[in-house]
Amino acid sequence: MLKITAVLAIIAGILMIGVSAYAIMFTYNNVIRENITTPADASIPSAPVRGPFTLKAQADIIRKHALKASDGKTYAQMPSKVPQLDENGDPVLDENGEAVMVSNSARTTWVTATTLITALNLGVLTYAFSALVFFLGLISVWTGVTFYVLSRRYKTA
Numbered sequence: 001m002l003k004i005t006a007v008l009a010i011i012a013g014i015l016m017i018g019v020s021a022y023a024i025m026f027t028y029n030n031v032i033r034e035n036i037t038t039p040a041d042a043s044i045p046s047a048p049v050r051g052p053f054t055l056k057a058q059a060d061i062i063r064k065h066a067l068k069a070s071d072g073k074t075y076a077q078m079p080s081k082v083p084q085l086d087e088n089g090d091p092v093l094d095e096n097g098e099a100v101m102v103s104n105s106a107r108t109t110w111v112t113a114t115t116l117i118t119a120l121n122l123g124v125l126t127y128a129f130s131a132l133v134f135f136l137g138l139i140s141v142w143t144g145v146t147f148y149v150l151s152r153r154y155k156t157a
Contacts, residue, residue: 002151009144016137023130027123031055049120052127059120066113075110 028050036049036058044057070078083091083099091099 002147006144006147009140013137013140016133020130020134027126052124055120055123059117062113062116070106078107
């Protein structure tokens with residue numbers, strides 16, 4: 001029984017190590033092809049985005065820029081419609097004297113920023129989860145080897 005468990009643990013560990021290595025390379029290659037470089041004001045400035053730390057730095061700076069563009073308001077805090085303004089910054093009025101309402105472009109910017117932030121954070125999570133699976137694969141292989149050694153000692157005892 002120990003020998004069967006040992007073999008299964010080693011096989012499972014090798015599979016976990018292989019799948020996690022594939023996931024890391026898959027994420028890395030997909031991030032590279034986007035050719036992203038963090039801006040100068042990011043926590044890791046002017047760096048090519050490749051791994052979890054630069055992915056997080058890019059996500060954080062996009063959020064910072066989106067908040068700046070929306071006067072510190074998130075999507076839920078902004079109205080969906082705002083008054084249309086003329087070249088002097090005054091509201092455009094309709095024939096009834098009421099402000100003409102248009103879609104809030106800051107919300108559109110926020111949606112785009114949220115989409116990008118989510119994609120970048122998923123990359124960070126992929127790296128973290130893959131590292132965990134890789135570590136568990138190593139533990140599984142080690143457990144399998146230990147069980148195998150124990151099975152040989154048990155057999156000879």
